[in-house]
Amino acid sequence: MLGKSQNGVKLQELHLLDFGKLATARNNFHPTNMLGKGGFGPVxxxxxxxxxxxxxxxxxxxxxxxxxxxxxxxxxxxxLQHRNLVRLLGCCVGG
Structure with a gap:
C-alpha cells in the first residue's frame, strides 16, 4: 500500500521476509559478503x-x-520512499 505525505515522501507497508531466503541470498552471511559494520550489526x-x-x-x-x-x-x-533514500524491501525478525 502506498500513500504520499505532504513533503513528497511516499509511504508503504512493511513486508516480512523469510530468514532462509535471506541467508541464501547472502551465501549464509559469509564474511566475504560483508559491506561494513554499523553500531547495531554488520551489513x-x-x-x-x-x-x-x-x-x-x-x-x-x-x-x-x-x-x-x-x-x-x-x-x-x-x-519512507524518496529519491535520496535507499528503499527498504522488508525485514525478518527470526534467525
Missing amino acids: YKGKLQDGQEIAVKRLSRASGQGLEEFRNEAMVISR
Missing part, C-alpha cells in the same frame, strides 16, 4: 533469486537494540 551484500542486488543489515545480539526497537525502526524506514 551484507546479496542477490535475490530474481537477480535483484540487495544489502541486508543483520542485528547483532550484542547491539543493545531490542526486538521492539528493531521492529519500530524497520516500520518507520519501510514507510
